[in-house]
Amino acid sequence: MAIAWALRPRRWALWLLLLVSCARAFYIPGYSIKSYRDEEPIPLLVNKIFSDHTQLQYAYFDLPFVCPPSGEKHGGSPFGSGQSVSLNLGEVLRGDRIMTSDFELLMGKDVQCQALCTQEVGRQDVKRARQLIKQGYVAEWIADNLPGATSFVTVDRSRKYYATGFKLGYQDFSPADGKPRYFINNHFTIVIRWRKAPGKAGDDGGKAVVGFEVYPKSIAASEHESKGCPKNPHDDHLGLELNLPFDMAKLREKYPSSSYIPEEDDDLDDGATLKIPYTYSVFFQEENNVEWSNRWDLYFSNQEEGSMTHWLAILNSLTISGVLGVTVLVIWSRTVQGDIKGRGDGAMEDGKLKRSSRTKLPNKEGLLDQSAADVERDGDLSSDDEAGEDMTGWKLLHGDVFRVPAYSGLLAPLVGSGMQLLFMAAGLLLLSCLGVLNPSFRGGFVSVGMGLFVFAGLFSGYFSGRLYKTFGGVNWRKNTIITALFFPGLTFCLVFILNLFVWAQASSTAIPFGTLVGLLALWLLIQVPLVYVGSWFGFVRATAWEHPTKTNSIPRQIPPQPWYLRDTYGAVLTGLVPFAVLFIELLFVFKNLWQDKSGYYYVFGFLSVVCTILIVTVSEVTIIATYSQLCAENYHWWWHSFLTGGSSAFWVFAYCIWYHFFKLHVTGFVSSLFFFSYSFLACAVYGLLTGTVGFLTAYAFVRRMYRYVDLKKPYPPTYLPFLALEPLLTSTVRSKWTDVD
Template sequence: MMGSSRVWNPCHWTLWLLFVSCSCAFYVPGYSVKQYSDGEPIPLLVNKIFSDHTQLQYAYYDLPFVCPPSGNSHGGSPFGSGQSVSLNLGEILRGDRIMTSDFQLHMGKNIECQALCTQEVGRQDVKWGRQLIREGYVAEWIADNLPGATSFVTVDRSRKYYATGFKLGSQEVSPADGKSRTFINNHFTLVIRWRSMPGGGKVVVGFEVYPKSIRAEDHEANGCPRNPHDPHEGLELRIAPNVARLRELYPGSSYIPDDDDEAYDDGATIKIPYSYSVYFKEENGVDWWSRWDLYFNNQDDNSTTHWFAILNSLIISGVLGVAVYVIWSRTVQGDIRGRGDGAMDDPKVKLRAERKGASLLEQETDVERDGDLSDDGGVEDVSGWKLLHGDVFRAPQYSGLLAPLVGSGMQLLFMASGQLVLSCLGVLNPSFRGGFVSVGMGLFIFAGLFSGYFSARLFKTFGGVKWKKNMLITAVLFPGLIFSLVFLLNLFVWAQASSTAIPFSTLISLIALWLLIQVPLVYAGSWYGFTRTPAWEYPTKTTSIARQIPPQPWYSCSAQGILLAGLPPFAVLFIELLFVFTHLWQDKSSYYYVFGFLSAVSTVLLVTISQVTIIATYSQLCAENYHWWWASFLTGGSSAAWVFGYCVWYYVFQLHIEGFVSGLLFFCYSLLACAVYGLLVGTVGFLTAFAFVRRIYSGAKVD
């Protein structure tokens, strides 16, 4: 803390980290239990399709080859199928488009087969469907707030786990000609797992979807396939070419290009019959309170790796902690004891420091004039960081930019801390769909108070006067850059007709939240921080003439040194970062839910950044360089450059993203995330260095 003089003790927070890391097992799946009586309808909602190979998502009912909603109401609902469900901000931003459907589910009522529709699909829609299946798209349906899941078992068959969604179709290689064939799933077996409650009602504890492809010839007149659970030949998503036209275009050849539209009849279509079955299975081994565990139960196998990540971070932080302890106890404290609390006020010490920064000619003239000072043995001990007492608190260049950046960093720090705490407590969980983004947005807007306060008070400390201008920069700079980048990316996504695109009405709502709520909060925080609170006091006075900085070593305040300082924090983070990237970019069907481990690693990360910044700042001061303000901020945020480099490596060697727009989204959002991360940890580094410098130049506890 800024005014604390107590040295960090590794034993204190080690026990705290072990406690926090266990919080990943605590989980609040919802706020109310929905109980059903026999025969009561269970609404089935359709959402979207997504793929691990691309960042573009599409609303399920936007697909031209699926059954469109009929508009009829089912189960006594006043809303017909195809009606959009109200979504929170987080759901909209993550691309959800939830709508009511024509599927009819009633508690305890099994359905052997129910025809849904027969959809007639043209050639262009068939080509798009084949492309989606090749890219591995899966569909997400929702029943009782549970996403329809594909069920898997571990290799030893000891337990079962879920993956969200089910595949649109499959690809097989024909053994006859070796060509790839694409099949579309058109029959769905829905399994609803339930258990009884003490009050007599029934609750849903599982929702599984088993898709199947059945050719049209195996369907009867009522639209249902004969014996739907028996083996059937699949329905190939393909329109047969015109044989006569083929002979004209490719005489004597059996090769038919799929993209040659001239080989197909105009208006050629294929009919796809859709049907479904429903079965209710009693499941007494799963409680309603733990029904979501199967969606992230497969992460238990990686718990050893998470513990290794924590151990790795503790070792790195411990080594750096020893270095900080040596600096503090042997060097700084020894210097303070050696000089006494009033040494900085000694006129001889001040004169010696001024001479150190003067030119050689001036120094020789002063020595000839005041030669008695050279014989003062006590003054000869003044060296290194103590010589900077008259310059160390000189206002930095571009202080009008540094203060808003630190204010925005405090805003992000409050938001991230709140999200991690609520996630560890189980408030933010998969059942609260979109809650992580929605709550994060709310915390960010509310934290405008902290942003304005810290920015204004730091601006006042730097000697600034126009606090309203500083407030405006704080309120507009960082949010404005984020909004501009998201808007530009949204133009590319809009062109792809993807549900990933943010609706125009949502963009207007975000602007309203920004200008009508956050900006006034930043103004209120800035007004209080500038007019009602004093500036942070400096323990030494700044001289009128800046001293000359001697030649610096390569590692001091240089790009190479700053990047090198970012390696230890990145080493603390990169193991856990691999899991975050896997669930964010590569395996979207599963949920990242080990926030206890992430909180532990994040805590060690902040401690490590503080340690690295203290070491770098002290080394810079010992080199008689008083430009530590920006250097501490950049040193704290330098690990963001390594994280972005890791993003590039992950894209090249781990991901299989296809398409220009998907690649653009990956790199732009990665750059944006690294900028947010760099601003947050850079603020932590700056505040740590500020507290450290104030402390060593005061020799006493400061406010």
Template sequence: MLFYIPGWSIKSYKDNEAIPLLVNKVYSDNTQLQYAYYDLPFVCPPTGVRHAGSSLLSGQSISLNLGEVLRGDRITQSDIELVMGKDQECNFLCSKTVNRRDLKRAKELVKDGYVVEWIVDNLPGATSFVTVDKNFSSNGKSRYFINNHLTIVLRYRKAPGKDGEKGGKVIVGFEVYTKSVGAEKRLESGCPADLNNVDTPFELYLAPNTTGSSSLAYPLSSYHPPEREVDLDDGATMEIPYTYSVYFREDEKVEWRNRWDLYFVNQEEGSRIHWLAIVNSLIISGLLSGIVAMILARTIRGDIKTFSKDVSGEDGKLKQKRRSRPGSGARSPKTGEKVGLGLLDQVDTENDVDVSSDDEQLEDVTGWNSLGILNPSFRGGFISVGIGLFIFAGVFSGYFSARVYKTFGGINWRKNTLVTATLFPGLLFSLIFILNLFVWAQASSTALPFGTLIALIFLWLCIQLPLVYAGSYYGYTRSGAWKSPTKTSVIPRQVPVQPWYIRSPSSILLAGLIPFAVIFIELLFVFQALWQDKSGYYYVFGFLSLITLLLMVTIAEVTIWSFVFSYCGVVAITYGLATGTVGFLTSFWFVRRVYGAIKAD
């Protein structure tokens, strides 16, 4: 269920050739706020020097695609120098002066479990995590340490093809191991005297500015008096020395095309649960299909018996009732125009999936991921392609909305087109903009820059809206309304009182429960990758594509589902409308087929 195309070109390096190291951002599994690496007050600032092997000055940002910007990436050139095949026991990077406020900020990030993302040859740095027994408890005061020495390990092998014959090498692994080293026992260069035997780590602590403090009387004591807010601006500072080591190791076991396998952790164990999710979905879809088939079979058998009898002896009321059904089957609903307006936008969203417009979008993106075309090495590719499909699917959105609108008796197709192009995208943009204000206030890189917001508005109003108009014009004036398979009666048939379980509130919950049951297991993995395990990668799009297909099959027999909370709320609205569109279109087609097959008297 997983196929991966690692990239279009292989970058090879020769001995003594410089390798650029890029820094991106810091992020945490415990919060959704990300921060650009060089925005942190306690890291070494860029020197602005152009290093060998890079066309950028240190601290200068590389060009990012739309998807990278939307996911909070801020990739810049660093001052760390890497040379192919050249080990470096220790290099001094800088000595950063920090005050109490900077230390407070560093402690907050340490407490929230933030980690740094570095990139070499398009590979993010892999590292090991040190954990403690969850049953272990300590009542002591928390102490914070910073990892100020970095050991960089680059794994390489001979490059394939002609580059390898010329001495070229490719990088198949990038690992970073951190260590906290105290400021004592250092050489004149600033490097630790002995990296293998570190006596004391570097603690983020400045003694309070208090005369007679026990920390001053007993400097070697492990007791630290609590820091006070009044001391934050007292001018006290400390120096944090940063150093790094570099080691190159040849590794013939890892092929270049498989170098990303390290980041797809626990997939073999997790695949069992994914198969369980598929079996669960198949069972639910199969049961639902069986129930629908039984109901249809009974209905059809009853109709056959009814129509095979001599109708001359029928009761007048029964005869009128039988004749009125086909005439009411194709009647437009009272809120037909609103149905069209709700449908129209989702032909857009679904053009990511492969069933009708709106669902084609999702299925296309997940399908491309399953084929390996969109993969983690193409940063932001999933988002960029998804937005592109959403924008250009406007022509399908306009086309289908116009035809449904005209079928239900709509006259003002221009108004319908305007609502089609602005209703759902406007709601989506408004929600994102409001959430973005809160992220802006936290100075997080997750916040969308003003220029990006303008670009999104341009894509929406200057590209998608004209496409929606073109599709709507063609659908309304050229293709026209779908013709009713039967003649619609002038007088609507009276609808009997419905049982409580098929009335609106109950039916909506019931109709949404079954599709949700199809996907909820796979949904756990998706949300875990989005919100809880950002250092890993969700990359079982083969399973996701199959689950999505089963979801579409199930929704063809029932309709809509939803979720909760902020960004998840945006996703919920999108997929609620998308799956509702699938349910409507399939139900609409089914009703037309059924009544089209009835013999009119």
């Protein structure tokens, strides 16, 4: 026995070493360095083209005017050019279409000029190229997992930064007639920046890529020599204009009776073609000022310049959130002290309120007589004929505050779906702040988010099932089906319908049919069973949430409500406060999503802080709104708290509309439809998430508040500010009720 105990620490040591060895084998994207030896091939992959002026993207090799893949193998690769690279779910959904190319890059070997191909295009292809250049499309290539970039320097030339992609061409104007002319970039100067690889690989001669730059240029076909390359590609040359004049002789032969003189953009086919020679140069430059771990920093220079604005956003959020608390504390310091000293006007025994006198209850027709008021009061508050003191405000609702709300069968699934989204959002922010989700993990944010959403079906089913049980529901399987199919089903239908429009444009933004089938299988075969398991635990195994007071059989009559406490007006107005917390950070999120689609949002630390303050603000606003409603003797707080929490989504969508018309300048019906559809979906997700936060906060607050409805017991300090609002709100409601009568 003693020997066994002596060997146990060694066993634990062996297990620890095994875990360490496994940890070394674990790959976190962005932290595994790829080193290259001299003349070792560096694969260059082509991806897609995109524009800031439209939401439609296209695969690079789908363009009719670029060099098609030859299918040849380069650098010992087992795959020929044109081979599709396996993509994760996030890459497919963001429109990536990555393929191998015919470019040959050998580490450390400069190439002055290398002919790629000469592409012969017709009139329709020329027209297509002109249209894409006019819309500002840029191409994205990838080398060593770095996107090819166009480099820029600041005005004072003190800093350098990258913009992902390079332009397909450029637009100029004719000096003679002022008409626009379009030139295509057909020569590419590729600059690979490298440094000695860290660690043992660097000692063995390995080099790490720390920069990938592409400098496009337009060179006329007449400037090229017989071998396909211009004499000196880096000198000034005439540009290759996308201009294909009509052959009038052929048109006269084809249309002998026509005297029409065609324009450049006409669709007449006269068989004319334009030859576009493509060439490239490769240069390697040593760069010791950039560490491999910091090689993405140049892509984020513009975002770092806005760090002051991020801090202002956080300061704005803290100010708004703090004002809510300070305002309540100021009211409490002036009024609540006297309210506490005068307490003792009632007590609870077994969920029934004792009263010492009977008071009249007004209704919409007028004041009831004394005996009728006594009967209604006794029926509402207690079956006993005991005496008690006069009660006002939220204390009168102790027998109705937990009455099951209308459409509770819909509220429970919505809250469950909100918890699912809340878990997904928290997981994404946490992994992003830890650096697991970084730009080198292309498409990782969407892929991991989809995985977290599917796994969070357990939470969705649990909270939905338990809340459904609390509402007194019995058919939990029906509730499970609604929870599992309602929100994901509506989302899938919207995406599918929108995808039909994008498919018609032959855009890579369209989700492939196979991916749609995979998403459908992921939803029905994995998420739905997880929701079922969670719902079974929430309804069958877990107990319903207990309420501190009993519900009367006869509901109370609700007095007329002030306009600011009505569901529509109140919810819309209260949504302004959370929106004010969020709107500054929305500038950066929208710019990244809709304008700089090649950029990478990388300030998740700021975003996490703003989101945390947002959740606190939503909780504060919902508690204050719920307490105001209860003081107005309105016990329909269930849906009101949910709408109050999610009402800021209305203002976010209004901001999307403003952003579309004044910032984006997007052209085309499909692009606008794409923008508004996905904006609506994002706002629905945001509203569902914040609405769930508001509902759960209000539910916890109301349950805890009515635990202390026995006024002889001291209130916790956290509830004193809300008690301060009661005399003000109650007097307002009573005065309005008297005016109505």
